[in-house]
Amino acid sequence: MADKTAYERVKAARRPEKISTAELINHLTSGFFEQHGDRLEADDPAIIGGIGLLNGKPITVVGIQKGADTDENIARHFGSPTPEGYRKALRLMKSAEKFHRPILALVNTPGAWPDVESEYHGQGSAVAQNILKGMQLKVPYITIIVGEGGSGGALALACGDRVFMFEDSIYSVLSPEGYASIMWKDAAKVEESAEELKLTPEALLADGIIDKIIHEYQPGDDLSELRDFLDQEFSQLAKLPINDLVERRNQRYRNF
Amino acid sequence: MLRSRFKMPSHEELVKRMDAIPDHILRECPICDATFFSLRAGSTKTCPNCGYGFRITAKRRAKITFDSFEEIDKQMTIPDRFTDEKYLTKAKKAKKVTGINESVLTGIGTLDKQRVGVGIMDPFFVMGSLGSATGEKITRLFEEATRKKLPVIMFTASGGARMQEGIHSLMQMAKVSGAVAEHSRAGLFYVVVLCDPTTGGVTASFAMDGDVILAEPHALVGFAGRRVIEQTIMQKPPKDFQSAETVMAHGFIDAIVPRLQMKATLSRLISLHTKENVYGR
Numbered sequence: 001m002a003d004k005t006a007y008e009r010v011k012a013a014r015r016p017e018k019i020s021t022a023e024l025i026n027h028l029t030s031g032f033f034e035q036h037g038d039r040l041e042a043d044d045p046a047i048i049g050g051i052g053l054l055n056g057k058p059i060t061v062v063g064i065q066k067g068a069d070t071d072e073n074i075a076r077h078f079g080s081p082t083p084e085g086y087r088k089a090l091r092l093m094k095s096a097e098k099f100h101r102p103i104l105a106l107v108n109t110p111g112a113w114p115d116v117e118s119e120y121h122g123q124g125s126a127v128a129q130n131i132l133k134g135m136q137l138k139v140p141y142i143t144i145i146v147g148e149g150g151s152g153g154a155l156a157l158a159c160g161d162r163v164f165m166f167e168d169s170i171y172s173v174l175s176p177e178g179y180a181s182i183m184w185k186d187a188a189k190v191e192e193s194a195e196e197l198k199l200t201p202e203a204l205l206a207d208g209i210i211d212k213i214i215h216e217y218q219p220g221d222d223l224s225e226l227r228d229f230l231d232q233e234f235s236q237l238a239k240l241p242i243n244d245l246v247e248r249r250n251q252r253y254r255n256f
Numbered sequence: 257m258l259r260s261r262f263k264m265p266s267h268e269e270l271v272k273r274m275d276a277i278p279d280h281i282l283r284e285c286p287i288c289d290a291t292f293f294s295l296r297a298g299s300t301k302t303c304p305n306c307g308y309g310f311r312i313t314a315k316r317r318a319k320i321t322f323d324s325f326e327e328i329d330k331q332m333t334i335p336d337r338f339t340d341e342k343y344l345t346k347a348k349k350a351k352k353v354t355g356i357n358e359s360v361l362t363g364i365g366t367l368d369k370q371r372v373g374v375g376i377m378d379p380f381f382v383m384g385s386l387g388s389a390t391g392e393k394i395t396r397l398f399e400e401a402t403r404k405k406l407p408v409i410m411f412t413a414s415g416g417a418r419m420q421e422g423i424h425s426l427m428q429m430a431k432v433s434g435a436v437a438e439h440s441r442a443g444l445f446y447v448v449v450l451c452d453p454t455t456g457g458v459t460a461s462f463a464m465d466g467d468v469i470l471a472e473p474h475a476l477v478g479f480a481g482r483r484v485i486e487q488t489i490m491q492k493p494p495k496d497f498q499s500a501e502t503v504m505a506h507g508f509i510d511a512i513v514p515r516l517q518m519k520a521t522l523s524r525l526i527s528l529h530t531k532e533n534v535y536g537r
């Protein structure tokens with residue numbers, strides 16, 4: 001897989017046939033109970049959140065879901081959450097903390113939804129809150145970048161104890177198109193910007209930004225290995241005294 | 257009669273004369289359209305007609321806001337691992353223009369004898385973007401303020417993440433937030449002043465984390481920029497959709513404070529938050 005160019009990796013991360021967040025949730029957990037709404041004003045379908053059993057143990061999952069077709073994509077704004085989506089995620093994460101459930105965040109977004117309404121509703125503030133509170137949560141918190149991990153919109157759900165990436169995924173400060181547009185005023189120079197951004201899992205692992213690369217799963221694949229791996233990671237993190245857990249998490253980011 | 261003694265110069269001649277006037281002598285206020293001699297903007301760089309505050313360097317802001325200011329981490333700058341020549345040339349120029357080594361000036365200041373941790377971002381240093389050293393300086397400022405039990409005043413002015421530093425820039429948002437959280441847990445006061453412009457990753461982290469959030473009038477405050485919105489979802493945003501006034505109307509800013517009243521306002525807020533609370537416990 002490492003022989004793919006950065007741009008090929010971008011395309012692979014965006015493939016519509018990729019395993020979806022919803023399928024991951026449904027097959028990693030059993031009896032998933034989905035929860036809706038930010039308890040303020042809306043329910044953003046770009047975020048799926050709720051409680052499920054991972055190998056029989058309750059966990060909270062929040063994930064960013066893209067649409068399977070155009071209609072669904074419009075409803076889910078192409079996997080770009082609105083402030084309401086981030087607030088729903090934070091509400092569920094706080095609820096997880098209250099009931100001592102670990103948190104699994106699944107990220108697949110080109111970035112937070114850029115529209116006027118989201119600006120009015122405080123997109124910056126919503127992302128900021130998720131980062132600030134996310135880093136203080138007193139429960140184990142693991143993120144998997146499933147496909148795209150674009151800018152602050154991804155970081156909002158990736159401030160935990162461990163960050164993993166699928167083989168065909170990318171994580172960067174901005175989408176390659178956005179980067180090309182800012183650096184060379186030419187959004188078409190995507191191949192070059194993909195190289196410069198060092199957005200592949202291998203580059204990010206070497207740089208210490210992520211902790212592990214997880215091999216790619218196709219729709220319909222047996223996920224038991226991934227399930228056991230996550231179970232093990234959560235168990236290890238849960239053994240730490242709570243203050244140590246939060247302290248180590250802060251240290252993880254302090255070193256950047 | 258008198259008029260006939262003066263000959264109207266030709267258009268070309270007028271253009272030539274205009275060119276001979278240095279651009280910086282006159283200034284036009286983007287808010288009230290008043291034209292005035294630049295000198296009249298004074299050391300605070302404000303419009304003499306309406307009080308609008310022009311963009312200023314961090315050093316100037318420190319000087320006009322605090323009674324004293326002692327810089328910390330003065331030498332800290334872009335880490336060696338970033339070697340792109342174009343970037344380093346840009347940074348070199350920025351250092352010359354701003355007189356600082358990164359896009360934020362940090363230190364300990366005094367306001368009416370009250371000691372405060374101070375961070376001031378400089379919009380003239382690579383657009384005030386959030387580099388690794390910017391994040392490190394702000395993090396250290398909060399750590400220092402937590403140790404010394406001081407409140408923090410943070411003036412934000414930033415185009416957001418620093419593209420040239422890629423994912424490392426993004427990680428600064430988390431790093432700074434960790435230090436802000438620690439400061440807050442210690443029960444200490446954090447006030448943000450949103451200056452023109454505050455956007456992107458800075459808005460999406462420590463700019464929105466203040467106990468009190470102030471803004472300068474007409475400052476641009478937002479997450480996604482106008483061009484990004486136009487090009488990504490083909491929506492045309494209204495004129496002032498990201499002005500501090502609009503953002504305040506949507507509930508994200510406590511008060512808009514003109515530059516000439518900033519010092520007094522900050523001093524009052526610090527005092528209100530550090531006075532012994534006789535009703536508490």
